[in-house]
Amino acid sequence: MNNESKGYQLLLANIAVLTVFYLLLDFSLRRWNINVHESLFWGWGGAAVLASPFFLIPKKARKNVAKEWKSGKKLIIGMSVVSIIASFLFTYGILHAGSGPAVLLENMQMVFGIMLGVVFLGEKLNSREALAALVMLSGVILIANLKGEVPLIAGILVVCGSFFYALQSLLFKKFGGTSHVLSFSFLRGWVCAILVAVIVIIQKKVDVIPITAIITLSIIYAMGIILSRYLFFNAHRLLSVSKINMMQLLQPAGVLVGTFIFFKDPISLQKI
Numbered sequence: 166m167n168n169e170s171k172g173y174q175l176l177l178a179n180i181a182v183l184t185v186f187y188l189l190l191d192f193s194l195r196r197w198n199i200n201v202h203e204s205l206f207w208g209w210g211g212a213a214v215l216a217s218p219f220f221l222i223p224k225k226a227r228k229n230v231a232k233e234w235k236s237g238k239k240l241i242i243g244m245s246v247v248s249i250i251a252s253f254l255f256t257y258g259i260l261h262a263g264s265g266p267a268v269l270l271e272n273m274q275m276v277f278g279i280m281l282g283v284v285f286l287g288e289k290l291n292s293r294e295a296l297a298a299l300v301m302l303s304g305v306i307l308i309a310n311l312k313g314e315v316p317l318i319a320g321i322l323v324v325c326g327s328f329f330y331a332l333q334s335l336l337f338k339k340f341g342g343t344s345h346v347l348s349f350s351f352l353r354g355w356v357c358a359i360l361v362a363v364i365v366i367i368q369k370k371v372d373v374i375p376i377t378a379i380i381t382l383s384i385i386y387a388m389g390i391i392l393s394r395y396l397f398f399n400a401h402r403l404l405s406v407s408k409i410n411m412m413q414l415l416q417p418a419g420v421l422v423g424t425f426i427f428f429k430d431p432i433s434l435q436k437i
Contacts, residue, residue, distance in 0.1 A: 169403060169408075171403055172400045172402075172404035172408075172409075173404070175396045175397075175399050175400040175403070176397075176400045176404070176409060176412045176413070177412075177415070179396035179397045180412075180413065180416045180419065182388055182389075182392055182396065183389070183393050183416055184416060184420050184423060185388065186385055186389040186393060187420045188423045188424070189381070190204070190256075190259070190382075190385055190389075191259060191424065192427070192428075193378060193381055193382055193385065194259065194260065196378075197378040199374060199378060199382075201253060201256045201260060202364075202365050202368070202370040202372075203370075203372050203374050204256055204382060205249075205252055205256060205365070206361055206362060206370075206371065207379050207382045207383070208382040208386035209357050209358040209362075209386055210358045210361070210362060210383075211386065212354060212358070212382075212383050212384075212386035212387040213354050213355045214383070215387050216351055216354065216387055220351045229347070229348045230352060232345065233348035233349055233352060234348075234352055237349060237352075240337075240340050240341055240344075241349065241352050241353050242356055244333055244337065245357045245360060246360065247333055248333065248357050249361060250326075250329045251326045251327075251329035251333070253326075254325050254329065255322070255326035255327075257319075257322045258319045258322040258323035261319035262316065262320075273301075273324045273328070274328075274413065275298075275301050275331075275414060276298055276301050276302050276410075277327060277332075278334050278406050278407070278409065278410030278413075279294070279298050279406070279411075281331055281332065281334070281335040281406065282334075282335070282338075282406035282407045282410070285335055286335070286338060286339065286405075286406060288405045288406060288407045294407060294411065297411060331410070334401065334409060335406060337398055338401050341398065342402065344398070346398045346399050347395050349398065350390065350394040351391060353390070353394065354386075354390040354394075357390065397409075
């Protein structure tokens with residue numbers, strides 16, 4: 166199996182994990198009427214605490230974490246700031262539009278990713294990839310006009326969040342080539358959890374939610390910030406940013422079908 170095939174396998178696994186992540190997050194927001202601050206505070210914090218024994222108790226894992234922090238703390242902190250901005254924007258978008266339309270709008274991440282790869286990394290697009298990028302952009306414009314389903318504010322939030330998600334790919338591809346990916350994902354998760362906690366505490370929006378919700382969010386975010394990012398960042402070592410973002414098109418389809426099956430959200434011709 167060549168490197169490109171391995172890269173695509175990693176991306177497929179990442180897409181499966183993220184599809185489950187978005188559906189469970191949407192379920193949690195609906196089930197417990199959780200707001201954005203509660204979701205990010207308990208989700209990021211709970212996931213960091215939940216993962217810590219696996220990274221800090223075994224001696225080898227602890228050494229990898231210490232080494233990664235020493236060599237890559239600037240990148241970890243920078244990407245954490247970008248992640249928090251993207252997470253707030255996208256979670257607000259889900260609240261306004263639901264996960265189905267929001268994830269379709271997130272296709273702008275793929276467009277931004279291709280643009281950043283071409284402009285800053287010198288990646289080349291063949292004619293089919295360029296056509297695919299145009300189709301993606303037209304699809305985003307179409308889905309943004311789902312009357313009654315996607316408020317303008319939701320479209321703006323998700324598209325802005327998509328840019329910051331795409332920016333993560335650029336930063337890691339450019340500066341994270343020697344990272345120990347699993348330790349990097351864990352440290353990024355902790356920095357994000359601390360940043361979210363500071364923001365929420367300053368805004369005095371720390372609210373207690375049901376313990377079942379906390380446990381659920383902790384597991385969901387552990388999937389999203391560690392397992393998903395481990396697969397995603399590893400794929401960057403084997404594929405170009407443009408190819409990675411093309412492959413991500415499979416994710417919205419999975420989430421859209423999931424919201425139809427589990428939440429009975431409509432699938433209109435415009436969404437298809």
